[in-house]
Amino acid sequence: MKESFFDSKRGIVFTGAVVGILAVLLVQSENLLNTNFCIACFMDDLAGTLGLYKVTAAQYFQLEIIGVVFGAFLMALYRQEFSTQGRASLLVCFVLGFLVMVGILMFLGCPLQMILRLGSGDLNALWGLAGLVTGIIIGLFFLKKGFSLKRNYRLPKLKKLSFFFVMLGTLILLLIRPIFIYFSEQELDLLQPVIWLSLVVGIVIGLLAQRTRLCLVGGIRNLFLCKDASLFLGFLSIFIFAALTNLILETYNWGFSEQPLAHQDSLWNFLGMVLVGWGSILWGGCPLRQLVLFGEGDIDAVITFLGMLAGSVVAHYFMLASSTAGPTFNGKIAVIISLVVLFFIAYSNTEDLKI
Amino acid sequence: MEYIVLSFTQGGAIRYQRFLAFMGIKGKLQPVPRKLSSSCGIAVRLCYHGDLKMLINDDVERIYQLDENVYTLKYQAEN
Numbered sequence: 001m002k003e004s005f006f007d008s009k010r011g012i013v014f015t016g017a018v019v020g021i022l023a024v025l026l027v028q029s030e031n032l033l034n035t036n037f038c039i040a041c042f043m044d045d046l047a048g049t050l051g052l053y054k055v056t057a058a059q060y061f062q063l064e065i066i067g068v069v070f071g072a073f074l075m076a077l078y079r080q081e082f083s084t085q086g087r088a089s090l091l092v093c094f095v096l097g098f099l100v101m102v103g104i105l106m107f108l109g110c111p112l113q114m115i116l117r118l119g120s121g122d123l124n125a126l127w128g129l130a131g132l133v134t135g136i137i138i139g140l141f142f143l144k145k146g147f148s149l150k151r152n153y154r155l156p157k158l159k160k161l162s163f164f165f166v167m168l169g170t171l172i173l174l175l176i177r178p179i180f181i182y183f184s185e186q187e188l189d190l191l192q193p194v195i196w197l198s199l200v201v202g203i204v205i206g207l208l209a210q211r212t213r214l215c216l217v218g219g220i221r222n223l224f225l226c227k228d229a230s231l232f233l234g235f236l237s238i239f240i241f242a243a244l245t246n247l248i249l250e251t252y253n254w255g256f257s258e259q260p261l262a263h264q265d266s267l268w269n270f271l272g273m274v275l276v277g278w279g280s281i282l283w284g285g286c287p288l289r290q291l292v293l294f295g296e297g298d299i300d301a302v303i304t305f306l307g308m309l310a311g312s313v314v315a316h317y318f319m320l321a322s323s324t325a326g327p328t329f330n331g332k333i334a335v336i337i338s339l340v341v342l343f344f345i346a347y348s349n350t351e352d353l354k355i
Numbered sequence: 356m357e358y359i360v361l362s363f364t365q366g367g368a369i370r371y372q373r374f375l376a377f378m379g380i381k382g383k384l385q386p387v388p389r390k391l392s393s394s395c396g397i398a399v400r401l402c403y404h405g406d407l408k409m410l411i412n413d414d415v416e417r418i419y420q421l422d423e424n425v426y427t428l429k430y431q432a433e434n
Contacts, residue, residue, distance in 0.1 A: 006389075079393070146369075148364050149364060218396075230386060284364070
């Protein structure tokens with residue numbers, strides 16, 4: 001039986017190309033809050049919009065997140081792959097989400113943003129890549145020793161339409177803008193086409209990412225574990241096409257300095273992404289993948305999402321997030337503590353290491 | 356006969372490979388085939404000619420027999 005396009009390597013390369021091109025084009029066309037296409041940063045802004053912290057520059061309801069979840073949901077419905085399931089270790093999923101967010105805010109980007117930064121010529125992201133790979137290798141050590149978050153169980157089916165209405169309701173909230181939804185004081189006209197373009201781009205990415213299982217952490221994992229490069233090709237494709245798009249748009253800026261939303265502290269870029277790679281491999285996927293799983297009805301992904309939101313709130317209140325000036329002292333302490341906590345989570349859930 | 360075994364978790368797949376090794380069966384880790392699941396996890400591929408029940412443990416979610424690129428579901432765990 002002939003393999004379908006999206007089941008093949010060509011499908012994942014195509015998906016990576018679409019993600020890379022659209023992400024760059026969207027950032028260039030938006031130019032709203034000097035934001036980049038970063039799933040975790042979008043979650044961070046969402047926390048601000050919900051009033052969980054008050055940093056007015058970061059209160060913007062990122063339609064990309066809704067789009068990715070919605071797109072994944074639609075594709076999962078179409079392919080009859082929507083299924084509510086969850087594990088017994090939801091608390092660990094929450095904590096992993098929290099810890100990964102600490103790492104992301106140290107590096108100032110999730111794995112997707114890291115590739116996009118590499119594609120724009122930001123060499124600081126090389127330290128992030130080294131950290132991500134190192135973290136994944138550490139996580140694989142625990143996996144090989146028997147780490148497990150226990151199996152998942154199918155839960156009573158959420159009515160599929162109710163899931164759809166929750167997301168539609170979220171969009172409606174954005175339009176109505178009730179008092180409990182905060183927006184930055186910058187003028188944001190929600191009828192601007194570029195705002196809705198971000199929703200469409202999110203949906204397209206969600207559709208494709210669900211169809212091809214695009215997963216940045218999984219791609220590197222499979223390289224080491226299975227000697228299989230098919231998922232990694234998506235990762236590579238995003239980088240190549242993002243770089244080409246930046247070169248065409250003349251937004252390619254090769255070097256370490258004067259990079260938007262990045263700092264040059266190599267050690268903490270590295271350690272932040274070690275935390276991200278290690279945490280992501282234990283929970284089974286990068287933040288983009290968690291959004292896609294959210295759209296598929298995976299309750300673990302919902303809990304992880306909430307953990308990441310909580311992480312961003314705490315990071316803002318305790319000044320853990322880095323800036324272009326570099327990491328904060330509190331942020332450095334938080335990353336070290338998070339690595340220790342992650343070690344204990346990994347150790348206590350690994351069969352062969354238990355006394 | 357060739358089989359593809361899907362586990363509930365990626366850790367479960369690795370553990371299952373060790374279980375097979377304990378039974379003297381060589382299992383190869385590979386990505387879960389896209390046509391079988393939307394999971395980006397790990398599956399185990401093996402060649403086996405005995406009773407299928409010997410391959411079933413708590414880590415097994417589904418077992419497919421693979422025959423000329425056609426997958427046939429042979430076992431699925433409850434819930």
